[in-house]
Amino acid sequence: MASRVSSKGKGKAGRGAEDGPTARFVKEWSTWTMKKAKVIAHYGFIPLIIVIGMNSEPKPHLSQLLSPV
Amino acid sequence: MGSSVSHAAASPPSIPPPPPHAVGLAGVLPPKSEEKSEKKVDWLNLPCPVPFEEIQREALMSLKPELFEGLRFDFTKGLNQKFSLSHSVFMGSMEVPSQSSDTIKVPTAHYEFGANFLDPKLMLVGRVLTDGRLNARVKCDLSDNLTLKINAQLTNEPHYSQGMFNFDYKGKDYRSQFQIGNNAFYGANYIQSVSPHLSLGSEVFWLGHQRKSGVGFAARYDTDKMVATGQVASTGIVALSYVQKVSEKVSLASDFMYNLMTRDVTSSFGYDYILRQCRLRGKIDSAGCVAAYLEERLNMGVNFILSAEINHPKKDYKFGFGMTVGE
Numbered sequence: 208m209a210s211r212v213s214s215k216g217k218g219k220a221g222r223g224a225e226d227g228p229t230a231r232f233v234k235e236w237s238t239w240t241m242k243k244a245k246v247i248a249h250y251g252f253i254p255l256i257i258v259i260g261m262n263s264e265p266k267p268h269l270s271q272l273l274s275p276v
Numbered sequence: 277m278g279s280s281v282s283h284a285a286a287s288p289p290s291i292p293p294p295p296p297h298a299v300g301l302a303g304v305l306p307p308k309s310e311e312k313s314e315k316k317v318d319w320l321n322l323p324c325p326v327p328f329e330e331i332q333r334e335a336l337m338s339l340k341p342e343l344f345e346g347l348r349f350d351f352t353k354g355l356n357q358k359f360s361l362s363h364s365v366f367m368g369s370m371e372v373p374s375q376s377s378d379t380i381k382v383p384t385a386h387y388e389f390g391a392n393f394l395d396p397k398l399m400l401v402g403r404v405l406t407d408g409r410l411n412a413r414v415k416c417d418l419s420d421n422l423t424l425k426i427n428a429q430l431t432n433e434p435h436y437s438q439g440m441f442n443f444d445y446k447g448k449d450y451r452s453q454f455q456i457g458n459n460a461f462y463g464a465n466y467i468q469s470v471s472p473h474l475s476l477g478s479e480v481f482w483l484g485h486q487r488k489s490g491v492g493f494a495a496r497y498d499t500d501k502m503v504a505t506g507q508v509a510s511t512g513i514v515a516l517s518y519v520q521k522v523s524e525k526v527s528l529a530s531d532f533m534y535n536l537m538t539r540d541v542t543s544s545f546g547y548d549y550i551l552r553q554c555r556l557r558g559k560i561d562s563a564g565c566v567a568a569y570l571e572e573r574l575n576m577g578v579n580f581i582l583s584a585e586i587n588h589p590k591k592d593y594k595f596g597f598g599m600t601v602g603e
Contacts, residue, residue, distance in 0.1 A: 219311075245437060251431045252412050254400045256391040262357030263393070267355035 289441040323450040325475035335517035338529040341557050341569035343583045345369050345381075348598030358598050360602075362390040362403075368596060381593050408432040421446045445453045456501040460484025473499055482569055511535035520579040525550055529565075577602055 261267060326333065348367010354360040366388070369381040382532030390403040399415040414426040423446070428439035440457040455463040463482065474497050482489045492509035500521070507515040511534055519529040526549055532541045546559030558568040567585040574580050583596040 217341075224491075231510060235316055245430060248412065248428065253389070253391050253404055256393050256400045256402050259400065260391065260393045261354065263356060263358050265356065267359065271355050272361070275351075 293383045302328065322469040322472060324449055325448060325477070326442070326478045326496070327450060327451055327453070328467045328479060328494065331467070331477065331494050331507070332505050332515070332517050334519040334527070335505070335529045335531050338527060338557060339531050339544055339546040339559050341567075341583070341584045343567055343569060344592065344596040344598070345583075345585075345594035346596050348362075348581065349597060350598070350600045350602075352600075352602030354602065358394050360392050360394075362388075362392065362602070364388040364390065369594075377590065455481075460515045467494070467507060473497055571600075 257272070261269075261272070296507050314447045334597070341453040344366075347367065348368075349365045350362065350573045351364070352360055352362040364387070365385075367385040368383070372380045372382050374380045376471050386406050388403050388405050390401070392402075393400040397417045401411075401413040403411040406430065410428075410430040412426070412428045412430070414424075414439065415443070416424045418424055422548065423444040425444065426439070426566055428437070430437045431441075440455060440461070443454045445452045449469040450467065453464065455461070456464075457463070461481065463479065463481035465477060465479035468571070469475045474495070477494045477496075479492045479494075480489065488574045490510045492507060492511075494505065494507040496503070496505045498504070502521065503517075503519045505515075505517050507513075514536070516532045517530065519527055521527045526547065528545075528547050530545045535538070541562065543562040544559050546557065549556045554570060554572040558566075560566050565587045567571055568583075572580045572582075579594075579600040581598040581600060583594070583598075585592075585594040587593070
């Protein structure tokens with residue numbers, strides 16, 4: 208779990224360059240994954256809850272989702 | 277046993293047979309040795325303590341209601357036992373934290389859409405605002421004793437998002453938690469029941485980016501009628517609180533916080549009336565701030581809310597009203 212939490216700032220780039228190309232590649236790849244995961248969570252979390260909720264028992268109707276009553 | 281059996285036949289069946297030489301009232305009341313054995317503490321079967329972050333829960337519920345300024349309207353619509361949608365409108369001023377002593381208020385208006393899925397094993401709560409901010413909370417029971425909680429605020433602006441992962445482990449008479457947050461924040465805490473009423477806990481945290489770490493200790497003593505807690509942290513904060521349940525409907529709470537670094541002292545006293553049709557909470561602060569919060573039940577599922585906060589030294593007056601429809 209610790210590797211998933213990478214720094215969001217660019218301050219550590221100077222120190223990372225000394226570790227060699229492999230460490231730099233891992234750091235860049237984990238930063239790219241975190242950015243994509245953040246975008247997916249941002250747009251997909253509420254639709255995920257709605258999909259899970261609409262499939263739970265007893266199944267509500269689609270019209271109940273949209274109507275205000 | 278023979279003599280007591282004949283005595284038992286003469287006395288009513290609900291009373292245990294009196295000892296052979298008892299006279300008068302002593303023969304009718306249950307023997308005192310039973311009472312003593314009920315009060316004896318079973319040190320191997322202590323109750324599970326409250327989670328570390330909820331150690332001051334009663335005091336916070338009474339002394340820190342969600343005061344607001346402006347209009348608030350919340351509508352929760354349940355589609356299902358477990359699934360519900362919520363729509364929320366807010367129009368009013370929100371306070372922006374500022375360095376100087378003046379309060380800066382920014383008029384805001386937003387609409388918030390939310391979806392909740394509540395299952396005994398999985399809880400998902402999401403709220404999204406009109407400016408694109410998302411508040412997400414996930415609580416998942418990975419096993420009987422292990423729980424994963426995720427708390428996140430995601431924004432469109434880069435570098436402003438926050439997230440925290442918590443792993444909770446609940447033992448027989450202890451709880452432990454491990455936290456990982458963004459900006460390389462790591463924390464852990466542990467709380468243990470030491471007696472049926474007393475529990476002690478401690479926490480450590482480490483901030484990666486600023487290379488800061490801290491340790492804290494907490495204690496909580498609770499009975500049916502009162503709860504007393506104390507917390508000390510290496511950041512120089514001492515926090516004490518005391519809540520007394522005066523009756524079924526009334527509880528009184530007080531809170532004391534001392535910052536050793538800035539030599540700042542804050543103390544507050546409050547009351548909490550839970551009546552049949554309403555809940556009224558009020559408090560007064562040592563900083564000269566008086567606040568009250570009323571939730572009145574007009575009908576089944578319809579609540580009317582009034583909030584007031586008067587800060588006399590800063591001359592800051594906040595009044596709000598609102599309505600909550602649905603559970």
